[in-house]
Amino acid sequence: KDLHYLEVRSLKKAFSMRDGTKLPVVDVPNFNLIKGQQLAIFGKSGSGKSTFLNLLAGILKANSGSIKIDNTDLTELPESGRDLMRSKVMGYVFQSFHLLQGCTALENVLVAMAVNGNANEKKAKELLSFVDMSERENSLPAQLSIGQQQRVGIARALANSPKLILADEPTGSLDPENASRSIELLKSLCKANGCALIVVSHDPSIINCFEHSMKWEDLNKVGKEDK
Numbered sequence: 001k002d003l004h005y006l007e008v009r010s011l012k013k014a015f016s017m018r019d020g021t022k023l024p025v026v027d028v029p030n031f032n033l034i035k036g037q038q039l040a041i042f043g044k045s046g047s048g049k050s051t052f053l054n055l056l057a058g059i060l061k062a063n064s065g066s067i068k069i070d071n072t073d074l075t076e077l078p079e080s081g082r083d084l085m086r087s088k089v090m091g092y093v094f095q096s097f098h099l100l101q102g103c104t105a106l107e108n109v110l111v112a113m114a115v116n117g118n119a120n121e122k123k124a125k126e127l128l129s130f131v132d133m134s135e136r137e138n139s140l141p142a143q144l145s146i147g148q149q150q151r152v153g154i155a156r157a158l159a160n161s162p163k164l165i166l167a168d169e170p171t172g173s174l175d176p177e178n179a180s181r182s183i184e185l186l187k188s189l190c191k192a193n194g195c196a197l198i199v200v201s202h203d204p205s206i207i208n209c210f211e212h213s214m215k216w217e218d219l220n221k222v223g224k225e226d227k
Contacts, residue, residue, distance in 0.1 A: 043216025
């Protein structure tokens with residue numbers, strides 16, 4: 001039997017509006033990911049996909065439901081516990097990269113490692129080599145192209161040998177050639193490291209890159225109570 005690395009049950013998140021009403025954004029009854037699985041979730045912009053990833057990462061706290069990662073329920077942990085869990089077992093790839101502008105490519109990867117107290121320059125250089133960025137390791141983000149910044153972001157996401165990578169619109173800022181290269185790079189690095197991968201995107205072509213894919217509207221039941 002395949003082991004579920006990630007199990008989501010009855011997950012709900014609503015945001016409070018200024019007038020006191022609640023805006024439901026995420027309502028996922030059931031979602032599983034097995035160890036090492038790679039999955040693309042496709043859905044239109046503004047539909048709650050990023051909120052879902054932020055719940056899985058423990059950046060946001062759910063209103064109800066459970067998120068079990070390797071049998072630990074994130075929703076029962078305090079913020080400090082969720083932060084620790086995220087730094088130990090997850091990597092995050094952002095659409096807008098979120099690189100530290102005052103740090104070189106190498107330093108950006110090292111800073112991610114330092115969060116866990118294990119900054120290892122040799123490993124950081126290896127990761128940059130994997131993403132074909134060795135020659136630019138001493139460059140600042142502003143000196144790098146968009147595609148190069150994304151590759152540094154991917155290296156940083158792998159800095160702490162995560163078991164799960166969450167990628168939010170990782171191709172959103174890239175041209176088609178760099179987009180396809182970035183996805184293939186993510187997939188191959190995750191496979192080589194035995195790491196599960198969830199990519200969310202509003203780009204339907206991303207589904208063609210993955211063996212497993214699903215539509216966000218099939219997963220998220222917000223607004224479908226009467227259907």
